[in-house]
Amino acid sequence: MKKTTAINIRETALRTLQVEAAAIRDLQQFVDEDFEKAVEIIAQCAGRLVVTGIGKSAIIGQKIVATLNSTGTPALFMHAADAIHGDLGMIQEHDVVMCISKSGSSPEIKVLLPLVKSFGNTLIAMVGNTSSYLAQEADLVLNTTVTQEACPNNLAPTTSTTAQMAMGDALAVCLIEWHGFTAADFAKFHPGGTLGKKLYLKVGDLSRHHQTPRVRLDSPLQEVILEISSKMLGVTAVMDPEEQLCGIITDGDLRRMLEKNINTATVIARDIMSAHPKHIQKDELAINALEKMRQHDITQLLVMEDKRYIGIIHLHDLIREGII
Structure with missing residues (x-):
């Protein structure tokens, strides 16, 4: 299709967003008694x-169905055209x-509604015309009326579909709160991809793949360097004679020590370690480890099981798993 008139692209885009934003604001007046009843009926539905x-x-x-299913409300989509050619069998007694x-x-819609109503199921209308056949036949009406489409010809569904999407989200969020649906519940339905990993992947799942670098308080500098180098994590824990964690040495600590031009022959781990190292429990979510690293501007954390040092989690672990 050939462009026939000059347009201001930015102006047109901004006008579209403004029209649609105004339509969503106007939806607030339609969150009424029917909306509340719809939430209650869906929440208590046995089907x-x-x-x-x-x-x-x-x-x-289809988008609304996907949101509901992923947040604990069983739902399915039935195309209206297919419904009258056999898909009505999808509707069960308690739906x-x-x-x-x-x-x-x-x-x-006019063909479908009498068939649905003959089954005796509760019918909710999400409709942009409250005088329409659908609105009159429904048990409950979710009003998504808009004053205009963002389309310059006021024809292409733009503002109206935005309003439907927003009303569907409002419905879904109310149902989330009704059911007390938590992040842990959400993780059960999203085990794949980055989102799933953020919700279920734990620190211990990553740290167990690493060795556990450690030196003694009196370990000489050469031993410290070898431990950090051989374990390839850029860090080692420092342990007391009872194997209790008392410090940490990073490759950065080694560089800063060398910059001081001191006699390295007499240096031991105690001299260069940082006491009270940053750590995290193995059962915490990996995303929490990332937040802690960002908070303290570091790239690794010691991993603990209660008070026992059991490993290291590194920023590279989080990058590799797509957490970042």
């Missing part, structure tokens, strides 16, 4: 929430049905 729609509303419906439509009067 699933079956979401249906046509066109762009169907795509929004709640939510139909999404801007106009509420699409031909497929």
